[in-house]
Amino acid sequence: MNFLNRFFSKEPKTPRVNIKQRFELIGRVGQGSMSKVWRARDSQSGRVVALKVLHKEKTLELESRFIGLNKPKEGEIAVQLNHPHIVKTFEHGLTTDNEQFLVMEFIEGYSLSFLVEAQNEDMRTNCLKYMIQLGESIKYFHAENWIHRDICPRNILVNNDHELKLIDFGLVVPNTAPFLQPGNRTGTAAYMAPELIKRQKTSQKIDIFSYSVTCYEMLSKRLPWEAAETLDAVLQHINTPPENIQQLLPDLTPQVADAIMKGLELYPQDRWQTIEDMLEPLKAAFRVHQKLVETKTTPIVDSSDQSDISTSNVSSNPKRKRSTSDKTSRRAKQLRKTKKANKKPDSFDLHQDQAPQEVESTINSDREEKQSEDPPVKANRQPKKKKSSKHIPKNPDETL
Ligand SMILES: Nc1ncnc2c1ncn2[C@@H]1O[C@H](COP(=O)(O)OP(=O)(O)OP(=O)(O)O)[C@@H](O)[C@H]1O
């Protein structure tokens, strides 16, 4: 039957690629729930690439959930994306075994999950920068009219130049009416928006929710809600307000804390309406931090005076909303007063808690290892999988 379907199919025939012949597989770098990823040398271009081969049955199962909707394939979406904080995909196709494959730039570096766990110097110094870079990649993604549906640290890499790259477009859908209808609950449990869990109509705001969970975790190493392994746990998203990150991290710039908490709102209408809106206070806070780094003064978490500050990474946005900045500025001034006694002149961390000693030493040895002789596979050191990172299998009738 399959054979007949294929025989009469009007789809243009794609040439099959013998990947074993074309690529020298240097080493396995990842085993996602949907694929295998290798570091490989492409004999055609001569370059070292990341070769992602999708699991045939699981991909078919996922695609069957969008039957009749013409959902573009992961590779088709990936090759169209062109943004400094999104992994570059050079090519996609079908293997001689009929598996979908993608050829990408190889990102040498770390998984964001690793950095969340480590809370090392890199994370303490660059956390806000990474948050903004991730937000910028989502902004681009949304402008191109897609919904990512699986924003979480596992799907984000940071390269050795400290630049963030969003990966994995396996669950991406177009931001068009047929794909927003209630139904499919795909994603990673702890990062899934309440409306998605409740099988309600979705929108790009589900990515804003996942982004906010990710930011919360990047800063605090904790999820806003208990690990979401079971339906009960996931339903806490719906019924219990999350712990305010400001309480967890009293030194965190209130502007940043408020932005994240608004991204975690239960009802999409109470959340940031666009990722661009959410980025405004984050960028404003970043400009203040940059200025502090330049002038080497103590962090002053006052967002009111920043109109003339430019940064290399982010552009200033003149459309800043008064209400947000006024509110955060008032809170910031209060905080500043209480903090005057504990100045740390050379610390520009967003939050100034030191990482535990044992974490520090692990990171140092990792760094040394990384700089030593060409290790087989350097990318994507992942921490032990946390319960909270459970990936929800792509099965339409599944209950969590
Ligand atoms: N371009 C790349 N460069 C280096 N490593 C990569 C690259 N793309 C993917 N990887 C590694 O492979 C792993 C799996 O990739 P990816 O997330 O795309 O697969 P997946 O099967 O869709 O995953 P999931 O479990 O999220 O469904 C990543 O976590 C990362 O460690």
Ligand SMILES: [Mg+2]
């Ligand atoms: Mg993934």
